[in-house]
Amino acid sequence: MAKILMKGNEAIGEAAVRAGGLHYFAYPITPQSEVGEYLVKRLPEVGGVFVQAESEVAVGNMLFGAAASGKRVFTTSSSPGISLMQEAISYIAGAHLPAVFINIVRGGPGLGGILPAQSDYFQATKGGGHGDYRLLVLAPSTVQEAVDLVMLAFDLAHKYLNPVMVLGDGMIGQMMEAVEFPESIKETDDPMTMDWPATGCEGRDPRIIKSLYLDPQALEKNSFALADKYKKMKEEEVRYELYKVKDDCQVLLISYGTMARICQTVIDEMEEEGVSVGLLRPITLFPFPENEIREQAWKENIRAVLSVEMSTGQMVEDVDKAVQGRKPVEFYGRTGGIVPSPEEVKDYILKILGKK
Amino acid sequence: MPEAKLKIFERPKSFTDVVTHYCPGCTHGIIHRLIAETIDEYGIRGKTVGVAPVGCSVLIYNYFRTDFLEAPHGRAPALATGIKRVSPELIVFTYQGDGDLASIGMGEIVHAANRGEKITVVFVNNAIYGMTGGQMAPTTMPGQVTTTSPMGRDVSQAGYPIRMSELLSTLRTPAYIERVSVHNPHNVIRAKKAIKKAFKNQMEGKRFTFVEVLSTCPTNWGLTPDEAQNWLEDNMIAFYPLGVFKDTYYDNDEEGQK
Amino acid sequence: MSQYEVTFAGFGGQGIMTAGQLLAYTGMNAGKQVAWIPSYGPEMRGGTAYCTVVVSDERIGSPIINRPQGICVFNRPSLDKFGPRVKPGGLLIINSSLVDATSDRDDIQVLEIPANDIAQKAGSGKATNMVVLGAFVGATGIVEFDKLKETLTEKMGRKKDLLQINYKALDEGYELGRKAKEEKVKG
Numbered sequence: 001m002a003k004i005l006m007k008g009n010e011a012i013g014e015a016a017v018r019a020g021g022l023h024y025f026a027y028p029i030t031p032q033s034e035v036g037e038y039l040v041k042r043l044p045e046v047g048g049v050f051v052q053a054e055s056e057v058a059v060g061n062m063l064f065g066a067a068a069s070g071k072r073v074f075t076t077s078s079s080p081g082i083s084l085m086q087e088a089i090s091y092i093a094g095a096h097l098p099a100v101f102i103n104i105v106r107g108g109p110g111l112g113g114i115l116p117a118q119s120d121y122f123q124a125t126k127g128g129g130h131g132d133y134r135l136l137v138l139a140p141s142t143v144q145e146a147v148d149l150v151m152l153a154f155d156l157a158h159k160y161l162n163p164v165m166v167l168g169d170g171m172i173g174q175m176m177e178a179v180e181f182p183e184s185i186k187e188t189d190d191p192m193t194m195d196w197p198a199t200g201c202e203g204r205d206p207r208i209i210k211s212l213y214l215d216p217q218a219l220e221k222n223s224f225a226l227a228d229k230y231k232k233m234k235e236e237e238v239r240y241e242l243y244k245v246k247d248d249c250q251v252l253l254i255s256y257g258t259m260a261r262i263c264q265t266v267i268d269e270m271e272e273e274g275v276s277v278g279l280l281r282p283i284t285l286f287p288f289p290e291n292e293i294r295e296q297a298w299k300e301n302i303r304a305v306l307s308v309e310m311s312t313g314q315m316v317e318d319v320d321k322a323v324q325g326r327k328p329v330e331f332y333g334r335t336g337g338i339v340p341s342p343e344e345v346k347d348y349i350l351k352i353l354g355k356k
Numbered sequence: 357m358p359e360a361k362l363k364i365f366e367r368p369k370s371f372t373d374v375v376t377h378y379c380p381g382c383t384h385g386i387i388h389r390l391i392a393e394t395i396d397e398y399g400i401r402g403k404t405v406g407v408a409p410v411g412c413s414v415l416i417y418n419y420f421r422t423d424f425l426e427a428p429h430g431r432a433p434a435l436a437t438g439i440k441r442v443s444p445e446l447i448v449f450t451y452q453g454d455g456d457l458a459s460i461g462m463g464e465i466v467h468a469a470n471r472g473e474k475i476t477v478v479f480v481n482n483a484i485y486g487m488t489g490g491q492m493a494p495t496t497m498p499g500q501v502t503t504t505s506p507m508g509r510d511v512s513q514a515g516y517p518i519r520m521s522e523l524l525s526t527l528r529t530p531a532y533i534e535r536v537s538v539h540n541p542h543n544v545i546r547a548k549k550a551i552k553k554a555f556k557n558q559m560e561g562k563r564f565t566f567v568e569v570l571s572t573c574p575t576n577w578g579l580t581p582d583e584a585q586n587w588l589e590d591n592m593i594a595f596y597p598l599g600v601f602k603d604t605y606y607d608n609d610e611e612g613q614k
Numbered sequence: 615m616s617q618y619e620v621t622f623a624g625f626g627g628q629g630i631m632t633a634g635q636l637l638a639y640t641g642m643n644a645g646k647q648v649a650w651i652p653s654y655g656p657e658m659r660g661g662t663a664y665c666t667v668v669v670s671d672e673r674i675g676s677p678i679i680n681r682p683q684g685i686c687v688f689n690r691p692s693l694d695k696f697g698p699r700v701k702p703g704g705l706l707i708i709n710s711s712l713v714d715a716t717s718d719r720d721d722i723q724v725l726e727i728p729a730n731d732i733a734q735k736a737g738s739g740k741a742t743n744m745v746v747l748g749a750f751v752g753a754t755g756i757v758e759f760d761k762l763k764e765t766l767t768e769k770m771g772r773k774k775d776l777l778q779i780n781y782k783a784l785d786e787g788y789e790l791g792r793k794a795k796e797e798k799v800k801g
Contacts, residue, residue, distance in 0.1 A: 005639050052438075061431035064428075065425060065434065198482055200446055201421070209423075
């Protein structure tokens with residue numbers, strides 16, 4: 001299919017449709033309301049379902065019910081809305097159901113602002129709601145990658161029977177870039193061929209989809225079953241990209257999403273000025289490319305590792321854990337909707353290198 | 357040939373063969389049975405999905421031979437919305453108590469009703485929180501003693517009990533709303549009719565059906581089962597009148613806005 | 615040049631976003647990497663609407679462009695806000711029909727175009743954005759002019775009347791831009 005120029009939010013909606021995600025429940029919130037506005041027109045064309053719920057609490061729980069059908073279901077929201085969905089996300093994880101949550105992050109805490117931020121890293125990667133569970137978290141840095149990762153998110157949600165979050169930001173949602181989609185809508189598996197959905201018990205034993213285990217042995221068993229899935233994700237799903245990580249790099253940048261693109265510009269400009277800097281861009285935030293960061297960071301030429309974020313310092317804790325104290329781990333971040341410019345990141349790198 | 361015996365009473369096919377965890381005298385068992393008989397009589401066991409609440413009846417799925425989902429507290433109508441919209445061929449019902457539906461789940465029930473979701477809600481109103489041990493519910497009677505209203509429900513602080521059937525009847529979309537009781541055989545028969553009618557409505561594609569069932573809680577009311585039934589009749593029915601509150605068919609596609 | 619960045623800025627309703635999108639589409643059709651980045655949020659309410667377009671031969675990095683090579687300002691607040699941000703050696707196009715001031719910078723090329731007047735003569739004031747876009751492409755050559763017109767046809771092919779006006783507006787603007795480029799080369 002030919003490339004088309006599309007706004008991130010609309011491209012995300014179309015990507016979900018192409019992935020067979022035809023069941024959408026949502027509540028409007030800036031800066032991602034265009035997704036719903038796009039899908040309310042698009043879904044009826046393909047026999048899909050669109051429900052505008054009364055709240056994000058209801059959205060999460062509608063997804064819970066819809067996910068139990070075995071079909072591909074999703075929502076999009078932004079930070080405060082995602083907070084309200086945490087109840088359902090915990091239940092969906094506990095009940096081993098697949099659902100995709102797309103968070104176009106805005107600045108917080110509280111009502112915060114509507115401009116791009118990365119301040120939901122903790123909420124996304126550490127569980128977010130109550131109980132022993134994780135989300136698989138994918139972080140796109142371009143509109144095309146948002147499309148690719150949204151489609152991947154559905155596959156992974158069904159592979160692991162676990163909620164998957166795509167963590168974008170207002171910049172990815174609002175900007176237009178050239179994107180390509182697969183020609184046709186993906187044929188998804190028939191729920192009747194699966195051994196877990198609530199399809200009506202005709203011809204088989206009834207199924208109960210639940211997260212309540214009053215017997216501690218049984219609850220522990222369920223929690224360890226979840227833990228096994230997260231272990232498998234760590235083994236099989238780590239995704240990242242290296243940008244200009246070379247043998248003479250002095251500083252290793254760790255950055256994701258929109259922020260990582262700014263770091264690329266920083267690296268290009270510093271290369272011209274004769275300062276070699278490289279970037280490791282996590283694409284999966286959970287599982288986190290911990291081993292890969294360690295491997296790069298421990299190389300002799302690396303003098304420091306710098307986590308660059310649109311937050312006051314969240315991912316840096318995971319970077320710190322990965323580096324295990326062998327190299328200095330630095331942090332640079334802006335937040336509240338302020339996106340660091342290449343110039344200020346450059347200045348900070350020069351400061352680390354004692355050149356400013 | 358031995359003479360054929362006429363079976364006049366049996367366990368509904370939609371029930372599992374286990375003993376429930378409910379207290380002696382509790383009417384949940386009766387209400388469960390009315391639903392199970394309805395499912396049997398319509399032959400819809402294979403395409404029915406129930407949604408369990410949080411409360412005494414959270415374990416309802418252990419007693420039914422149908423698929424079941426277990427909702428967070430109060431969210432059963434949202435789960436029911438989700439699965440029914442995605443799989444409209446299913447028959448979907450929620451079973452909710454008064455704390456679940458009229459307190460924490462007030463938002464979900466009102467909006468599911470207003471959207472006209474094609475689901476059936478069985479609302480068990482026993483005027484108290486059962487599972488957590490007898491606290492005041494939004495439907496607790498004025499002056500009624502509970503563990504969190506030890507001097508009796510004080511309406512100057514807690515307001516008056518919420519009449520859910522009346523409240524939902526103000527909405528235009530729902531197809532059918534009735535309040536029944538199960539405190540004596542006559543009323544049990546009426547309750548069965550109401551539940552059957554609600555399911556029938558759903559099978560015919562009509563919008564949102566709701567049956568409120570007045571129920572007893574001898575344990576937390578501190579009464580014997582007999583006393584509890586009398587207390588329900590003497591105190592609750594005056595405030596929660598029985599009857600049909602709504603029985604219309606509103607469908608935008610076929611009949612337009614009436 | 616492997617990457618070019620341009621900001622279009624003006625009032626809401628002046629076709630700022632459309633001009634930027636048309637340029638981005640054209641770049642994409644020419645096989646380049648493109649990004650169109652709008653202003654959103656409170657900045658939309660401050661009298662100026664703006665968008666930035668990046669056209670590049672390589673993968674595009676930062677979508678935050680503080681110092682673009684090119685800036686086209688459609689009104690006075692935009693000149694005040696963006697005039698100082700043009701990268702040295704870059705281009706500033708000013709819509710002189712509405713802006714009664716100019717830039718005193720001598721490290722950039724400044725091109726003043728009475729875009730509203732030209733658009734009116736071409737048939738509609740609504741084509742002001744096309745005059746400016748034509749001038750920008752004429753002065754920089756970052757996309758082929760024929761490709762730009764092709765893309766305009768692709769996007770607006772159904773509105774024949776408007777299309778003719780827009781063609782004319784683009785042509786007039788392009789000529790002014792091209793001349794300015796020649797003069798710069800000679801100068």
